[in-house]
Amino acid sequence: xxxxxxxxxxxxxxxxxxxxxxxxxxxxxxxxxxxxxxxxxxxxxxxxxxxxxxxxxxxxxxxxxxxxxxxxxxxxxxxxxxxxxxxxxxxxxxxxxxxxxxxxxxxxxxxxxxxxxxxxxxxxxxxxxxxxxxxxxxxxxxxxxxxxxxxxxxxxxxxxxxxxxxxxxxxxxxxxxxxxxxxxxxxxxxxxxxxxxxxxxxxxxxx
Numbered sequence: 001x002x003x004x005x006x007x008x009x010x011x012x013x014x015x016x017x018x019x020x021x022x023x024x025x026x027x028x029x030x031x032x033x034x035x036x037x038x039x040x041x042x043x044x045x046x047x048x049x050x051x052x053x054x055x056x057x058x059x060x061x062x063x064x065x066x067x068x069x070x071x072x073x074x075x076x077x078x079x080x081x082x083x084x085x086x087x088x089x090x091x092x093x094x095x096x097x098x099x100x101x102x103x104x105x106x107x108x109x110x111x112x113x114x115x116x117x118x119x120x121x122x123x124x125x126x127x128x129x130x131x132x133x134x135x136x137x138x139x140x141x142x143x144x145x146x147x148x149x150x151x152x153x154x155x156x157x158x159x160x161x162x163x164x165x166x167x168x169x170x171x172x173x174x175x176x177x178x179x180x181x182x183x184x185x186x187x188x189x190x191x192x193x194x195x196x197x198x199x200x201x202x203x204x205x206x207x
Contacts, residue, residue, distance in 0.1 A: 022179060022180065022181055022182045022183065022187050022188065022191045023179070023180050023181075023191070024177050024178065024179040024180075024191040024192050024194075024195040025177070025178050025179075025195070026175050026176070026177055026195050026196065026199050027175070027176050027177075027178060028174075028175060028176040029173075029174070029175045029199065029203075030173065030174045030175070031172070031173045031203055031205075032170065032171065032172050032173070035165075035170075035172050037165065038207070039204055039205055039206050039207040040071070040101050040102035040163070040165075040205060040206060040207060041071060041072060041101060041206075041207035042071075042072045042073070042074075042098070042099060042100050042101050042102070043066060043071060043072070043073040043074070043100065043101075043102050043103070043104050044073070044074055044076060044091070044094065044095050044098065044100040044102070044103045044104065044166070045059045045062045045063055045066070045073050045074065045075050045076060045104050046059070046076045046086060046091070046103065046104065046105045046106070047059045047062070047076075047077075047106050047107075048086070048105065048106065048107040048108070052077070052082040054185070055076075055077055056075070056077040057185065057186075057189070058106070058189055059075035059076060059077050059078075060075050060077075060078075061186070061189045061190065061193055062075070062104070062106075062189075062193050063075050065190075065193045065194060065197050066197060066206075069197050069201065069206065070207065071206050071207055073104075074094075074098055074100065076091075076094065079094050079097075079098070080094060091103060095166045100166050101165070101166050101167065102163055102164060102165060102166050102172070103163070103164045103166055104161065104162070104163050104164075105161065105162050105164070106159055106160070106161045106162075107159065107160055108157070108158070108159055108160075109158045109159060109160045109176065110156070110157070110158030111155075111156075111157055111158070112155070112156040113154070113155055113156075154180070154181060155180070155181050155182065156178060156179070156180055157178070157179045157182060157188060157192075158176060158177070158178050158179075159176070159177045159179075159192060160174065160175075160176050160177075161174065161175055161176075161177065161196055162174040163200070163205060172205065173200065173203060173205055175196065175199060177192045177195060177196060179191055179192055
């Protein structure tokens with residue numbers, strides 16, 4: 001399983017990116033059509049990450065966004081020690097103690113960096129540029145300005161998020177998020193989480 005956000009340093013290098021905005025698209029959405037339960041109101045949020053500060057940052061941001069949407073949530077990092085491996089038994093113990101009704105898990109599934117080349121351009125100078133100059137007769141040959149090819153870096157981050165019913169342990173919903181050109185880790189988190197919360201609300205899975 002790929003760790004969620006071993007991209008921390010990678011995304012920080014996005015200062016090299018020349019794109020103006022970060023966009024997230026939600027794809028590959030799946031929902032259990034047989035689910036007849038009520039929308040969930042108390043979530044346990046897990047971010048699978050190698051670095052504890054990254055896990056904590058992501059989970060806290062997710063909890064913040066959920067609470068802003070009127071949903072109670074708890075970050076796993078707030079109740080499970082950083083040296084405690086995230087395993088089923090530990091999760092079950094935590095959700096029983098906290099009276100949680102759903103578990104939300106996010107992990108990294110893809111991370112791509114591409115170099116994009118913009119072709120070079122040549123522009124001919126205006127006739128006025130050469131009036132009264134001794135080399136005006138050569139304007140056709142020398143009246144061009146050349147702009148070399150430009151290179152920019154494009155970053156694509158793919159995450160997978162799954163929602164489980166805490167009581168039955170069944171998968172209720174899953175989705176893949178694809179984010180283009182995040183300039184920072186926080187901007188990535190904001191864009192992804194806001195898109196996920198909207199889709200969960202749209203599917204009537206959040207109270």
